[in-house]
Amino acid sequence: MSSSQKQPASLKSVAKMAGVSIATVSRVLNGDPVVKPETKLAVEKAIKTAGYHPNRVAQRLRSSYKSGRLIGLVIPDIRNPYYIDVIRGIEESAYTNGSAVLIGNFSQDPDKEKMYINILKSESVDGFIIAPHHGHDKYVEDLIEQHHAVVCIDRGLANCSTDIVKSDNERGAFNAVEHLIKLGHKRIAHISGNLSIPTTHERIAGYVAALRKYNLPVDDTLIRGRASDFQSGIDLTAELLDLPEPPEAIFTANNLLTLGSLEKIHERGVKIPDEIAIVGFDDMYWAASLNPALTAVRQHGFEIGKRAIELLYQRIEDPARPAANVIINTELMVRRSCGFKPGTL
Amino acid sequence: MSSSQKQPASLKSVAKMAGVSIATVSRVLNGDPVVKPETKLAVEKAIKTAGYHPNRVAQRLRSSYKSGRLIGLVIPDIRNPYYIDVIRGIEESAYTNGSAVLIGNFSQDPDKEKMYINILKSESVDGFIIAPHHGHDKYVEDLIEQHHAVVCIDRGLANCSTDIVKSDNERGAFNAVEHLIKLGHKRIAHISGNLSIPTTHERIAGYVAALRKYNLPVDDTLIRGRASDFQSGIDLTAELLDLPEPPEAIFTANNLLTLGSLEKIHERGVKIPDEIAIVGFDDMYWAASLNPALTAVRQHGFEIGKRAIELLYQRIEDPARPAANVIINTELMVRRSCGFKPGTL
DNA sequence: TAGGGTCCTGAAAACGTTTACACTAAAAAC
DNA sequence: GTTTTTAGTGTAAACGTTTTCAGGACCCTA
Known part of the structure; x- marks a missing residue:
């Protein structure tokens, strides 16, 4: 029915449509209980007919935002199926939270890792999930020093205390x-x-x-x-x-x-x-x-990803929280490639 | 040596350091030839000592930007190794262009697909690469109608003419x-x-x-x-x-x-x-x-990804360009699972 | 009627850019 | 010596939000 507006709706256009100020629209959107029920209704109607969706770029510029975060993920090798599981674990949780995942695959190349970290920084991601290149990864250390929210997977950093999620x-x-x-x-x-x-x-x-x-x-x-x-x-x-x-x-x-x-x-x-x-x-x-x-x-890559993003959310909420170290058990999948000894299995 | 600034450097801080206005700094960054060589040098020095990196969020808010784009990728199943190759092809090219890739894996779930498309829209990505859910994917059609830059992989859309990259x-x-x-x-x-x-x-x-x-x-x-x-x-x-x-x-x-x-x-x-x-x-x-x-x-997933992002860049540059349809040949990898007929191989 | 709440709303600043425009000073033209 | 051009720079608006602050309208109390 609708769906052919040239410009996407903004606070301004919605405000004009509803006959209120942009501040009021913003308040409605953020569930501020202070607005009068009638105006709230009018605004909500305008929001719907305008097909308004908030602009996350503007939100992120203004202040790192509560819901709908942007998560940066930096991994060494996307061809490794283990990391695919990790991604899926992260993504599942990100999806339910309305977060988006910016992904950087550095293919074991430190320069590429550095560049992706810089890009993600400059995209103002709310937090990072990183599998550091090694235990003395300077780029990741810098990130932590600059008080970014960081969760490491697979390995920690020798000189920093961070949240870590890894296998045993x-x-x-x-x-x-x-x-x-x-x-x-x-x-x-x-x-x-x-x-x-x-x-x-x-x-x-x-x-x-x-x-x-x-x-x-x-x-x-x-x-x-x-x-x-x-x-x-x-x-x-x-x-x-x-x-x-x-x-x-x-x-x-x-x-x-x-x-x-x-x-x-x-x-x-x-x-x-x-x-x-x-x-x-x-x-x-x-x-x-x-x-x-x-x-x-x-x-359990899926589990690792899931725990990592949980920790990350918590870290974003509370930057001062002491670092956690989560070790996930592995599981031996016994199949046929090791043979049988009489009496086993 | 440096590396312990609280706030990331901004145009403003660099400008103050160099004793010029933010406009001048911006001009230097964008290679505007109008600035006097001396000031250019001074500004460049300030940029370096401040460790300045442009804020891509602000850039994207102000105007969708030339270098360092943000690409949205929407795929149906990240567990499929074919899509991993596609991602790698996209990523390789994105890397050399300083682009970042926002990824949405919708796991064959139309609701999820819709949500990711909305998120990517609201993140103001410069363009989309999408494997549509099916040939009548309404969400993707809407995207194209709204004049977003879209390249489809694997399959096209019945009701729209778009750039398509797929296998034969x-x-x-x-x-x-x-x-x-x-x-x-x-x-x-x-x-x-x-x-x-x-x-x-x-x-x-x-x-x-x-x-x-x-x-x-x-x-x-x-x-x-x-x-x-x-x-x-x-x-x-x-x-x-x-x-x-x-x-x-x-x-x-x-x-x-x-x-x-x-x-x-x-x-x-x-x-x-x-x-x-x-x-x-x-x-x-x-x-x-x-x-x-x-x-x-x-x-050739890698190739498909690469061609897709090339087409996307071109589409962003020239929204009016007629749609291209790229068919990539497949290759039969002959191994042992089909047996041998006497006289073959 | 004056004073002081409470309730609701709007104006405006800020985030970090880009860019149209205005401005100054010096150089060129007459 | 005045005017025009040119080179170089700064001012300010705009992008779409969030949020502080101020203020108007209303009601209550004395």
């Missing part, structure tokens, strides 16, 4: 390796990730702890780490398979490494799980479709 | 089915998607065209479509396998259907490709890691 990496790794051990594997390798991020070390620690607990030797030649990408998975798996005494099982530190490792294992025609077992950190929704279905450590 | 669905489907036929398969089923979107029909058309070309019968009991989700893939595959005369090959219409289909095929213990061949629309970066590696129709 050590325990997750421990569970995975313990699972292998309980199935009878003894010679277990670990393909590790980028050594500059704390996550990597936590996962190594879990691996080592499991071996220790069961009195298995920790063999340095079986721990190999380079980068966290597909190619490293391929190369490091080749190295392991070429060992005079190759491992019986591999624990990979993230999904891309897992994929690379599988690629090489298939290429060599090595049978999973009969000739080699594999368990990966990071579950993917299609992990069950791999053949054999992949046993994996599931990070 | 019919040809992609044709190639996939032709591949099966050339490998000697005759009884080929098609698991189709949501029948309310044009894409689905284009893919069916390609399937039918291939059968026709090779004088194979088109058997309605072998074409089954319900929704475009995982569960449909499972259920429809079960139906097909339960047929008195089950198909020798299946062509699935998207990645979720493929995954569901694989799930059921594995569950039944049917061997791929010996007992059944499968080719899917939508390639995924991990499709080669499936066992056997999946033969799939690859949509």
